[in-house]
Amino acid sequence: MGDGLRAYGFIVAMWVRSTLTYRASFAMTVFGSFTATAFDFIAILLMFSHVDALGGYSLGEIAFLYGTTGTAFGLTELLMGSVSRLGHRVRDGTLDTLLVRPVPVLVQVAADRFALRRIGRLAQGLFVLVYALFVIEVHWTPVKVLMVPMMLLSGAAIFAAVFVAGAAFQFVAQDASEVQNAFTYGGNTLLQYPPSIFAKDLVRGVTFVLPLAFVNWVPALYVLDRENPIGLPQWLAFLPPLVAVGCCALAGLAWRAGLRSYRSTGS
Amino acid sequence: MVGYIGPNGAGKSTTIKMLTGILSPSHGTLRVAGIDPSRERTRLAQHIGVVFGQRTTLWWDLPLIDSYQLMRRMYRIPDARFRANLDRCVELLDLSALLPVPVRQLSLGQRMRGDIAAALLHDPAVLYLDEPTIGLDVVSKAKVRGFLRDLNAEAGTTVLLTTHDLQDIEHLCKRVMVIDHGRLMYDGELAGLHEIGESERTLVVDLEEELPPIAVDGARVVRTEGPRQWLAFPASASAAPLVTAVASAYPLVDLSVREPDIEAVIAKMYADRATLG
Amino acid sequence: MVRLYAAVAAGGFRRYATYRMATAAGVFTNTVFGFVMAYTYSALWDARPRLGGYDQPQALAYVWIGQALFAASALFGGGFEDELIARIRTGDIAIDLYRPVDLQLWWLAGDVGRALFQLIGRGVIPMALGALAFDIALPGSPLTWLAFLLAVFLGFVVSFAVRYLVALSAFWLMDGAGAAQVASLSGMFFTGMLLPLNVFPGLLGEIARALPWSALLQIPADIYLGTHTGWGLVRAYAFQGGWALALLAVGRLLQMVATRRVVVQGG
CATH class of the missing domain: 3.30.70 (Alpha-Beta Plaits)
Incomplete structure (x- = not known):
């Protein structure tokens, strides 16, 4: 574990150094990442130019949902986003070269082509979160205050599990990186909006089957003093760390199974 | 130095992949330096060097020297030894002008020399070369062969070479193995192969x-x-x-x-x- | 000559048709995003019925039209540009210029093939699923479908013309990625993929509706929804056709200048 983190650190450091040699180009891509992400929120602002509430939630409350999932997802995408290129590496055979090095393959895949520009997405998420914290009217208690960083970290871990599981799936289906996008980017988009606007079956699905609801919906509803639309008890708001650990364990198993099923192609 | 030859599809690359732990054998057992490759792949990696002729182990977008620095940290090579090994490779493989060049800009022959150096920085006990001269021009082939011959003679590194360029074998190998569809057809001295073939x-x-x-x-x-x-x-x-x-x-x-x-x-x-x- | 371009288009179609797994994955992703957006639009139109002149079934139809055209009309960019940029960068473009075919028409033909495949392969299924899962507006007459498809084609030509300009910028800019990024960001915002352009407020809305990107999704969707009929339909086509011709002409001009450059430099 420690070895893996150390290796992750120096591979990432190398990519960052190489990225920063072209400063202008780097600044532009960060701007692009920030803007592309910001459009989602601008669309929400445009909606609120016509309405005062969406699904019973105010702009500030939606900004809170948006900011929490945006920050958690931005963190994961920055740190592990590269794993979604796994199918590509399987297809062109370059995965073999990672397998003969004394560093875990997952670490190498996650650190490969580390894209610092993704910091733009993270910054945008944080930006909206800070805005939300200023405007929402919440009766803050110490528990609620602690809930915010807990959500961000657990949420990032849940998204990490989705990224890794998606990469594991690409051992089997190399061209299916878009399926992964549906769960990662699609999941993030879903969580930007309040659960009250979605069909209850969909909410149940992302609570019990693919537990994305624990990234922000469940704990955020506690912070915002809102009823859970599918009638779940409030204490579930304390579960995200456990859910995150469970998801990561399952994703780890999926990764190992995927790696074991790997049959190198070509000569 | 062992040469490993056979026609396309004979199982040469598969053997290398099993010996490096990329693939696990469907049956039978395998030990490299006492290690089961597919079970302890990362531990084995410390003891072996691998060069794939068709794909580079270097980082495509980074300068060559950065790839070597990453290798140093990955394999935890002590500084002094890293310096010594790098200097020797740079000199013998004529790499000094290439160190600041991103790998994607190297020619095939330059890249191959770069790859061979990368596989040797951590003093592996065994060096696997999978088609090391494929696609190279005559001069690059000669350079690569010369370096490998010296390496084997001086450092005593075991080299296992697969190739379909038989000149590689004639120039480099004393012991030759011929396989076809996974079956060993010959194992012995190069000279003996001539007799067997009644050539x-x-x-x-x-x-x-x-x-x-x-x-x-x-x-x-x-x-x-x-x-x-x-x-x-x-x-x-x-x-x-x-x-x-x-x-x-x-x-x-x-x-x-x-x-x-x-x-x-x-x-x-x-x-x-x-x-x- | 026509047969040559038809063959190029057929080649483009076949090439994309071979990526079955990627196509299936894309259908899945478009469907997931369609679902998320359909629920948010439902909430928005619940709060403001008749917003932007649409009733709820029309707003939901708009969502699924967007998902259906997303890949075919390359709303966020993508398609052939990377390949053309690579050829310009490596200098292979000089070979293309000596061929007895028109460069712009050649790439247009190939992209028509790609778009046709993606309209069928990636458009039909999400649209059908959307129609099954939600109450969406459907055209009453087959003529409306035909009018819609013609508008989709004209919108696609505008999309091609914009992307062709982006690719040609690689003759002058060191990094074609910059132009591609600007074009992709504009596409995200001004096609109306995030929110229909007739919901954009005030001056922003007027500008957005006058820009070429409104020809890609907004106008085809409005024709599908029966907003433009009679002379209004002619005006809509004229708007699309006008932008298509203007942008293709600029592309042709740039191509001429660039060609002279390549020839002067001796390839």
Whole structure:
């Protein structure tokens, strides 16, 4: 574990150094990442130019949902986003070269082509979160205050599990990186909006089957003093760390199974 | 240095992949330096170096030197040893001008030299080379072969080489293994392979004038071209009596003896097997 | 000559048709995003019925039209540009210029093939699923479908013309990625993929509706929804056709200048 983190650190450091040699180009891509992400929120602002509430939630409350999932997802995408290129590496055979090095393959895949520009997405998420914290009217208690960083970290871990599981799936289906996008980017988009606007079956699905609801919906509803639309008890708001650990364990198993099923192609 | 040859699809690359732990064998057991490759792949990695002719282990977008720095940290190579090994590789493989160049801008031959150096920085006990000269020009091939010969002689590194360029084998390997469809067909000295193949050497004679095929004992004419004729004789026989016989009966201008190339030997081996099977 | 371009288009179609797994994955992703957006639009139109002149079934139809055209009309960019940029960068473009075919038409033909495949392969299924899962507006007459498809084609030509300009910028800019990024960001915002352009407020809305990107999704969707009929339909086509011709002409001009450059430099 420690070895893996150390290796992750120096591979990432190398990519960052190489990225920063072209400063202008780097600044532009960060701007692009920030803007592309910001459009989602601008669309929400445009909606609120016509309405005062969406699904019973105010702009500030939606900004809170948006900011929490945006920050958690931005963190994961920055740190592990590269794993979604796994199918590509399987297809062109370059995965073999990672397998003969004394560093875990997952670490190498996650650190490969580390894209610092993704910091733009993270910054945008944080930006909206800070805005939300200023405007929402919440009766803050110490528990609620602690809930915010807990959500961000657990949420990032849940998204990490989705990224890794998606990469594991690409051992089997190399061209299916878009399926992964549906769960990662699609999941993030879903969580930007309040659960009250979605069909209850969909909410149940992302609570019990693919537990994305624990990234922000469940704990955020506690912070915002809102009823859970599918009638779940409030204490579930304390579960995200456990859910995150469970998801990561399952994703780890999926990764190992995927790696074991790997049959190198070509000569 | 061991050469590992066979036609396409014989299982050469698969063997290398099993020996490095990329693939696990469907049955049977395998040990490299006492380690089961597929179970302890990352531990084994410390002891082996691998060069894939068709794909680089270097970081495509980074300068060559950055790849080496990453290797140093990945393999935890002590600084002094890293310096020494790098300096030696840079000198022998002529890399100094290439160190600041991103790998994607290197030519195939330059990249291959870079790859070989990368595989040696951590002093591996075994070096696997999968088609190391594929696609290289003649000069690059010679450079790579020269370096490998010195490495084997001086550092005593075990080298396992798969190739379909038989010249690699002739230049580099004493021991040769031939496989076909995963079956070992020959394992032994390069010289022995010639005998097994019952191959023939060729005496090329240039006569003063164009003549009908020469008739001498112990040899037969396999080709004529103007005043030049090719005579095949068993590789185990001495050329001297044959030369004397030809020289006494015909007006000779020049002559030379050609060694059998193993390509022909191996082709013959497969052909024999086909007729037997 | 026509047969040559038809063959190029057929080649483009076949090439994309071979990526079955990627196509299936894309259908899945478009469907997931369609679902998320359909629920948010439902909430928005619940709060403001008749917003932007649409009733709820029309707004939901708009969502699924967007998902259906997303890949075919390359709303966020993508398609052939990377390949053309690579050819410009490596200088292979000089070879293309000596071929007895028109460069712009050649790439257009190939992209028509790609778009046709993606309209069928990636458009039809999400649209059908959307129609099954939600109450979406459907055209009453087959003529409306035909009018819609013509508008989709004209919108696609505008999309091609914009992307062709982006690719040609690689003749002058060191990094074609910059132009591609600007074009992609504009596409995200001004096609109306995030929110219909007739919901954009005030001056922003007027500008957005006048820009070429409104020809890609907004106008085809409005024709599908029966907003433009009679002379209004002619005006809509004229708007699309006008932008298509203007942008293709600029592309042709740039191509001429660039060609002279390549020839002067001796390839």
